[in-house]
Every structure is written in structure tokens, then in C-alpha cells.
Amino acid sequence: MSVRSTAKRLASVVTAASLSLALLMPAGPAFADAGFRQWVASFRATAVQSGVSGAIYDQAFRNITDVDPVVLEKARTQPEFTAPAWDYFDNRVHDQSVAVGQQMARKWKPWLDRIEARFGVDRNILLAIWSMESNYGEILKRNDIMRNVIRSLATLGYADPRRSKFARTQLIAALKILQSGDIDESHLSGSWAGAMGHTQFIPTSYQHYAVDMDGNGKRDIWNSIPDALATAANLLRKNGWQAGKTWGYEVVLP
Template sequence: MTVRTVTSRMAGLFAAAGLSVALLLPAGPAFADAGFRHWVASFRATAVSSGVSGAIYDRAFRGISAPDPEVIEKARTQPEFKAPAWDYFDNRVHDESIATGRAMAAKWKPWLDRIESRYGVDRYTLLAIWSMESNYGEILKRDDVMRSVVRSLATLAYADKKRAKYARTQLVAALKILQTGDIDESHLQGSWAGAMGHTQFIPTSYQAYGVDMDGNGRRDIWNSIPDALATAANLLRKNGWQAGRTWGYEVTLPGGGKFPAGSMSIAKWQQLGFTRANGKPFRNTSDRAELKLPGGREGPAFLVIKNFSVIKRYNNSDKYALAVGLLADEIAGYGGLVRDWNRPFTKLSFEEKQELQQRLSQHGLYDGKFDGKIGSGSKAAIMSFQAQMGLTQTGYPSMEVLKWLRKK
């Protein structure tokens, strides 16, 4: 059987299964590029029928003749595991994110005053979102993270069956952003999934909530901090943010068995024995609240109110909303947790985590950035070191591991 016959039969099978031959056959880039170029040409009619001018479409795709292989890889390898609560929060609410947030609060105070006045969303929540989404804009400087939004979304629409509908919708929205003139195609940059700017808006959300806060005629969330923060504030306000209210409270659990599920007034939670962990009174006992135990009964507990659910309209995750709330409180100077997360090791400071990464690098085990964030690369390096030392391979960024590294 010839190679051409095998290829033909495989192509028929893949086509019947709704799969892209161009991506599944190891036939070289020319073959794959032809399939992608055909998709781009055929999608033009869809975009034009949705209100995108043909000229804008052609300009946006000028020079884009192949899918982005890194986008394909990231789409295929997104982790589907649940990190422990302490792992999630330690990488987001830490000394550096708090200190930088306070510095940004001072630097951008005049604009934050105006945004807070116009939208009623407190500045500390906006700063926390900025930190969570782009590390106060630092990721926008990274060529290994930022890429063409048009190419990324076209790649997903063409190659990723699971995300194809999302990607097509977002691609049309991205092309309409170019059509408005808010940004040009060379600067329409974003994440592999199309999230854009300092506050990481997908194109449809940008269209719905984008704000020209600085008054220069463009809604520029890529280069204008006022525009980016005001856009985030607009999203929260339009989704029901309650001005002057908090997101929730850390609480102390009463003794006993099961706790009620669902929402009820804080006054009723108080009747069950719930109190604020810091000993202060609740601000408004008529607010309806829901109990959250992200780390189980052994970790900190929270009663969350309306603004918590509004933050989840930004990212529909309890952990995300809680991290925003906790970081906002820290930036504002309200203090951190009374009851810390229940970790199976001794916690490191942010600077000690950077030292840990640096020492792992010196041992040839880690080749990432010394950013104090313990991701999969850092954990793998820790496990390799633990294996070398005959220790239990946990991957935990612990004081115990750092002390071993200091001895070597």
C-alpha cells in the first residue's frame, strides 16, 4: 500500500470523525498550512455577514498563514486537577502582590478616585483583580505569553473542536475591535485563549464593558491603566456591585455538626454561633450570606455576601473571588487571615520561595523564573531534589526543603 493510499484512507476516516487531517497527519507544515489557509478563506464570509468589513478581515489575517502551534499545545495540556486551597492562595496573596498593590494604589490614586466615584467599585478590589489577571501588567511584557489574538482564536476555531464555537464568536468580536479603531492588529495581543490587556478581557466582554476612561477616544485596556481598571469596574457595576459593601468576612465556626447550606441573613448565622474571626462586629446583619469552607473545616471559614458573587462574574470560581477579596483587604490594610490555611509543611515567605527556586536552579533542577510562584516546574524540581536526598517526594515549597538546599 502506497503512502498516498494510506494518507487518503486516513483522511477519509478523520473527515468522517470530524477531525482535521491537517493537524493529525505528520505530513509537514505545508500540508497543515494549506488546511488552515482554506479555513481562513472560508470563515471570511461568516465574519462579513456578522458585520466585519472584508478589508478589516484581510488586513487582520495578513501574514497569518499557519496556526499557532503553542496555542494548540496549551489547549491540549490545560491542567484538569484541583490544587489544594493553600496552593492556590499562596501563589496569589503574598508579600509582593500586597506591596505592589499598595504602590499602585498610591501611583494611580487620582484615576482610582475618579473610577471609584463614577462606578462605586472600591479601588482595592480593582487592584486585586489587576494583580490576579496580569500581575499588574507584567505579563503583557512577556513575549512567551502574549501573542496575536486573531491568530490564537483562529487556531482554536480551526484546531480545537471543544473550543471552536467559543473561538469563532470571540474572533468575530476581536475583528470588530479592530474595526472600531481602539487598537490596531499589530497591538491586538492577548493570552493563548484570547484574553486581552491589563485586566484580561475576552473580546465579547471587552465589547460589552470597555471604557475610554482617559478620554483619548480609544478604549485601550492594553496601554491605558485608567481604561483597563475602569473597564473592570464597569463589568462589576453592571453585574450588581453594591457600593460601600464588602465581599464577605472571615468567621469562627461554632462547635457542632453540619452547618446549613444556602444563603440566609448574617443575623441568623450569628444566632447559630458564627462570629467574625477578628472579633469585630458584622457591618450589616441584614445582608444575606453563604458559608464557604475552601480548605475544609480545618482551614479558615468565610461568610460571603452579594459582592462575592459579583466578583465571580469576572471569573466563575469561588477560589478566584475569595483570592480577590483577601488580596483587596490586604492591600487596603485591613489585615490578613486570623486562621491560616492548613498546610502539611512550614510555609515560606515570598522571598524564601524565590531563594528556593534559585537554589534549585543552581543544582540544575529548575530553569524557570525566580518569581516566587510555585507552579508545575517548581514542584517537579522540588520532587527531583527530594528524590536525590531520599526524602518523601511531595513537591511542597517548604522550609524543610529550603534548609536541605542551604546545606548543599
């Protein structure tokens, strides 16, 4: 038997084996992507019925062709939050975070004065929220953490049964944010679950509480610190914050 004929027979065996394996393997990304694209196409009618223009919808999804695998992994592995509050604070509040907070208090003092006067919320509370939610905006610079909000919410709406109802509601709200002109789709970034900006607002909360504090005509919690902090202050005020009171009191039970 010649080397050439042996090579041909070997190639035939490998090809046959490969085809057999392909038939036995579950549907791969191409099939999943096709399903996702079909879902996006069908969800368009729901969005339009909810007040999103077809043009905005099409523009938002023009470069989104598949699910975000990072979002799916985060959704699958998200741990339950079981740490006691004080342990959580001890891990997040330290000398460095306090020092940065003091720097931010000085840097943004004129705006903090105005926000405090308008909403009656202590500046230190707002700085603490900013620190805890985005590390004073540092998280927003992390491309490995920040995701496309439309793609993230569509991924969850399509592929995560536990979060699909929530995600679809948030997706429509996010599309309406684009429609309002406050931000464009290329800058609508957030966490894997859709929390956005310096103070990490989900889209529906943004709709209810977002403030254009700097007066430029846009409620921009991604790029405007005054807008982000005023939005947090507005949420607190509208949910019963009382000026002059602290955020909470420790209760020690016998």
C-alpha cells in the same frame, strides 16, 4: 567496484529509503497550513455576515499563514483547575505582590478616586484584579506569553473541537474591536485563549464593558491603566456590584 560507483549506489539507496519514509509519514505542517489557510478563507464570509468588513478581515489576516503551535500545545495540556481557593490565593498573594499593590495605589490614586466615584467599586478590589490577572501589567511585557489574538482564536476555531464555537465567536468580536479603531492588529495581543489587556478581558466582554476612562477616544485596556481598571469596575457594576460591600464572605459549614 570503484569508490565512485559505491557512492552512487549508496546515494540511490538513501534516496529510495527517504522517499519511502516520506510516503509513510503523516501529513506535515505544509498540509496543515494549507488547511488552515482554506479555513481562514472560508470563515471570511461568516465574519462579513456578522458585520466585519472584508477589508478589516483581510488586513487582520494578511500576515497570518499558519496555526500558532504554542496555542495548540497550551490547549492540549491545560490542567483542570482543582486547587482550593485559599491555596490559590496563598500562591498568588505574598509580601511582594502586596508591596507592589501599595505602590500602584499611590501612583494611580487620582484615577482610582475617579473610577471609584463613577462606578462605586472599591479601589482595592480593582487593584486585586489587576494583580491576579496580569501581575500589574508585567505579563503584558512577556513575549513568550503574549500571543496575537487573531491568530490564537483562529487557531482554536480551526483546530480545537472543544473550543471551536467559543473561539469563533471571540474571533468575530476581536475583528470588530479592530474595526472600532480602539487598537490595531499589530497591538491586539493577549493570552493563548484570547484574554486581553491588563485585566484580561475576552473580546466579547470587552465589547460589553470597555470604557474610555482617560478620554482619548479609545478604549485601550492594553496601554491605558485608567481604561483597564474602569473596564473592570464597569463589569462589576453591571453585574450587580453593590457599593460598600466586600467581594465575598467565607462560610464554614458544620
